[in-house]
Amino acid sequence: MVILDGKKVSNDIKNEIAVEVQKIKDKGEKVPHLAAIIVGNDGASLTYVGSKVKACERVGFESTLVQMSNTTSEIELLEKIKELNENADIDGFIVQLPLPPQINEQKVLLAVNPDKDVDGFHPTNFGKMALDMSTFIPATPFGILELLDRYGVETKGKHTVVIGRSHIVGRPMSILMGRKGFPGNSTVTLTHSHTKNITQITSQADIIISALGVPNFLKAEMIKDDAVIVDVGITRVTDETRPRGYKIVGDVDFANVSKKASYITPVPGGVGPMTIAMLLKNTLLARERHNNI
Numbered sequence: 001m002v003i004l005d006g007k008k009v010s011n012d013i014k015n016e017i018a019v020e021v022q023k024i025k026d027k028g029e030k031v032p033h034l035a036a037i038i039v040g041n042d043g044a045s046l047t048y049v050g051s052k053v054k055a056c057e058r059v060g061f062e063s064t065l066v067q068m069s070n071t072t073s074e075i076e077l078l079e080k081i082k083e084l085n086e087n088a089d090i091d092g093f094i095v096q097l098p099l100p101p102q103i104n105e106q107k108v109l110l111a112v113n114p115d116k117d118v119d120g121f122h123p124t125n126f127g128k129m130a131l132d133m134s135t136f137i138p139a140t141p142f143g144i145l146e147l148l149d150r151y152g153v154e155t156k157g158k159h160t161v162v163i164g165r166s167h168i169v170g171r172p173m174s175i176l177m178g179r180k181g182f183p184g185n186s187t188v189t190l191t192h193s194h195t196k197n198i199t200q201i202t203s204q205a206d207i208i209i210s211a212l213g214v215p216n217f218l219k220a221e222m223i224k225d226d227a228v229i230v231d232v233g234i235t236r237v238t239d240e241t242r243p244r245g246y247k248i249v250g251d252v253d254f255a256n257v258s259k260k261a262s263y264i265t266p267v268p269g270g271v272g273p274m275t276i277a278m279l280l281k282n283t284l285l286a287r288e289r290h291n292n293i
């Protein structure tokens with residue numbers, strides 16, 4: 001069994017990006033600038049956005065964090081997005097999800113300039129992805145592809161089962177794994193809450209990508225020998241023995257599933273750090289688009 005070490009690979013990618021940033025600086029050009037908007041004070045979201053900002057510093061990007069209160073109106077958020085769309089200094093930005101209930105997520109995602117949409121959530125970019133056109137691929141699916149690529153995991157002709165159909169992970173992942181190319185060319189089954197007898201499906205999978213958010217959902221009995229397991233789950237579970245009072249748990253029963261799998265991502269240290277690395281990569285791409293490089 002091989003651990004798909006997202007922490008290591010994401011560090012490699014960040015080092016590669018830092019080299020690119022140095023080249024930009026050496027030419028006397030402006031470094032990439034990523035902004036993030038966070039609305040409200042959800043602990044997990046604040047942690048994720050904090051990690052994104054820290055990663056920008058690490059590779060030499062400029063970053064701007066826009067914190068808005070939990071009672072922010074939809075109009076106020078849309079105005080802030082317009083401001084970032086029009087700010088030529090900012091190459092790309094994200095609006096951290098989820099948003100408070102008074103704000104319509106779809107309206108927000110539509111308001112982001114597709115050329116600055118480094119999350120790849122705007123329908124224009126999502127459509128381009130589905131049509132194999134050059135675009136911003138959402139960071140988590142992009143990170144999973146990169147991890148499979150760098151470990152040389154074969155996806156062609158394999159049966160990939162995706163668990164969960166979220167717009168951020170499951171749905172784009174199912175499209176990307178079925179695309180022509182590498183990684184891709186898989187036969188994909190997208191499973192969700194209405195799927196019947198999921199074990200019958202997962203036990204036929206060569207590759208399982210679980211993005212459900214249910215701790216320890218995927219058990220050893222549900223997979224075949226030598227399956228490739230990608231765990232996208234990041235649920236906070238109370239753990240009084242930890243200084244923070246919680247631990248992060250994936251969708252996969254790692255202790256038992258890892259004994260049967262050929263490759264497996266750990267949680268933490270698997271897909272999570274890859275998401276951040278690929279957001280940086282998209283920001284570098286946004287800068288190139290922005291400057292028509």
Ligand code: GUN
Nearest residue numbers: 094095096097098119139
């Ligand atoms: N919430 C959970 N994952 C993500 C992500 O990749 N981007 C944004 N904007 N919000 C998220």
